[in-house]
Amino acid sequence: MKSDQLLDAKGLACPMPIVRTKKAMDKLESGQVLEVHATDKGAKSDLSAWTKAGGHTLLEMNEDNGVFVFFIQKK
Amino acid sequence: MGIQKWTAAQVASRIIQKNKLFILDVRNEDAFQDWKIEGATIQHLNIPYFELLDGVDEILEQLPKDTEILVVCAKEGSSVMVAEMLSEDGLDVSYLEGGMKSWSEYLRPVKIGNLNNGGAIYQFVRIGKGCLSYLIESDGEAMIVDPARMIEPYESFVLEKGLVIKYAVDTHLHADHISGGRLLAEKTGSTYFLPPKDADDVAFSYTPLEEGKTITVGSTSVSVKPIHSPGHTSGSTTLLIDNTYLLTGDILFVKSIGRPDLAGKAEDWVGDLRNTLYHNYRELPDNLIVLPAHYSNVSELGDRGEVKAVLGDLFEKNDGFHLNELEFRKAVTENLPPQPNAYQEIRKTNMGKLSPDQEAQQEMEIGPNRCAIQD
Numbered sequence: 001m002k003s004d005q006l007l008d009a010k011g012l013a014c015p016m017p018i019v020r021t022k023k024a025m026d027k028l029e030s031g032q033v034l035e036v037h038a039t040d041k042g043a044k045s046d047l048s049a050w051t052k053a054g055g056h057t058l059l060e061m062n063e064d065n066g067v068f069v070f071f072i073q074k075k
Numbered sequence: 076m077g078i079q080k081w082t083a084a085q086v087a088s089r090i091i092q093k094n095k096l097f098i099l100d101v102r103n104e105d106a107f108q109d110w111k112i113e114g115a116t117i118q119h120l121n122i123p124y125f126e127l128l129d130g131v132d133e134i135l136e137q138l139p140k141d142t143e144i145l146v147v148c149a150k151e152g153s154s155v156m157v158a159e160m161l162s163e164d165g166l167d168v169s170y171l172e173g174g175m176k177s178w179s180e181y182l183r184p185v186k187i188g189n190l191n192n193g194g195a196i197y198q199f200v201r202i203g204k205g206c207l208s209y210l211i212e213s214d215g216e217a218m219i220v221d222p223a224r225m226i227e228p229y230e231s232f233v234l235e236k237g238l239v240i241k242y243a244v245d246t247h248l249h250a251d252h253i254s255g256g257r258l259l260a261e262k263t264g265s266t267y268f269l270p271p272k273d274a275d276d277v278a279f280s281y282t283p284l285e286e287g288k289t290i291t292v293g294s295t296s297v298s299v300k301p302i303h304s305p306g307h308t309s310g311s312t313t314l315l316i317d318n319t320y321l322l323t324g325d326i327l328f329v330k331s332i333g334r335p336d337l338a339g340k341a342e343d344w345v346g347d348l349r350n351t352l353y354h355n356y357r358e359l360p361d362n363l364i365v366l367p368a369h370y371s372n373v374s375e376l377g378d379r380g381e382v383k384a385v386l387g388d389l390f391e392k393n394d395g396f397h398l399n400e401l402e403f404r405k406a407v408t409e410n411l412p413p414q415p416n417a418y419q420e421i422r423k424t425n426m427g428k429l430s431p432d433q434e435a436q437q438e439m440e441i442g443p444n445r446c447a448i449q450d
Contacts, residue, residue: 013150013152014148014149014150014152014153015124015125015148015152015153015156016152018124018125018128019128019156022125022128041438042149042150045103045105045106046103046123046125049103049104049105049123049125050123050125050126053123053125053126
């Protein structure tokens with residue numbers, strides 16, 4: 001899947017993956033896609049919930065070798 | 076304004092002393108709904124931390140002025156962030172050190188009573204998960220029953236009291252938590268007992284816990300009589316300690332009874348469970364003190380934070396003893412609460428078939444025990 005920007009949040013502990021994701025999303029235009037890589041296990045459910053709460057769309061989420069990859073489209 | 080760090084032990088003391096406390100739980104809604112810090116005098120507000128990134132102004136009105144506020148999250152990081160924001164707005168707040176992970180792992184020892192020929196029995200209350208384990212000591216020897224994964228609290232307890240751990244016992248193969256029994260036996264050189272009917276498939280050596288084979292703690296002091304009591308698992312074994320205390324494992328709780336479905340054999344084990352409760356237990360003296368392996372609700376904690384009941388009282392008051400066969404079958408097989416988190420992986424770990432790392436073990440044990448037929 002194609003993204004407009006990549007955020008590497010690997011190795012960061014909660015709440016930093018979401019803090020960084022929010023900052024990165026603030027800079028994107030509506031419709032653009034942010035790709036987030038995180039290793040914190042809590043990020044899996046929290047990023048999904050944050051995306052939903054903010055009205056954004058989680059296009060895809062997968063796990064590759066302990067890295068969670070999210071594609072989030074800005075509302 | 077200042078921020079204070081509270082340990083799980085401090086929070087537990089508040090709950091047992093019935094002090095008021097307001098908990099701002101900043102985990103996501105699913106995690107909060109599934110499992111939280113509970114107490115008769117605790118109020119909750121759940122706002123996920125990721126909804127507070129722009130500031131806490133909007134929730135200030137929902138926070139009390141006259142009650143202490145504790146911010147709680149899964150591991151700690153987010154609660155510190157939110158506590159700092161509240162502090163900048165002029166509030167005095169605390170956060171829970173280690174978050175719900177440390178809450179899940181905290182064990183609190185409480186003395187249950189003395190034994191007839193010297194020695195005593197202690198209950199270790201895992202208040203965050205509702206698990207109860209026991210330490211029986213006499214003549215400088217100790218037995219630990221249904222030990223938790225975290226064995227450090229037992230080790231420091233025996234060090235302080237000058238005891239040697241001789242026996243570690245699991246009353247059954249647990250599905251809700253990872254047993255510390257094997258680790259304890261390895262580290263202390265003690266004997267690890269497990270009921271053989273629950274150990275068909277285990278990948279380690281153990282000593283069979285069998286009815287008719289009494290274990291003695293201390294030279295001749297305390298008798299521990301195993302009574303086969305199938306139903307929660309086919310090997311489930313009740314321990315009669317010093318002819319006074321009845322350790323019922325996951326068969327009989329204070330407010331409920333055990334569920335037969337966690338090994339996937341509910342239908343097969345309904346009859347065993349009924350026979351154990353309605354026949355085997357009925358033949359025991361009414362004045363025995365029941366000490367279960369779990370509780371479901373903080374209302375079951377006594378004034379000192381202990382969980383116990385008189386067997387005769389449970390015959391009268393516990394609904395599990397007042398069902399006809401059909402009602403009983405329905406109660407223990409239908410509309411059961413969700414199973415414990417990761418229960419299949421936990422069973423395999425307790426069989427020695429899986430060896431997850433420390434972090435994975437913590438994750439597997441998150442949540443309440445859910446070993447009773449009612450929440």
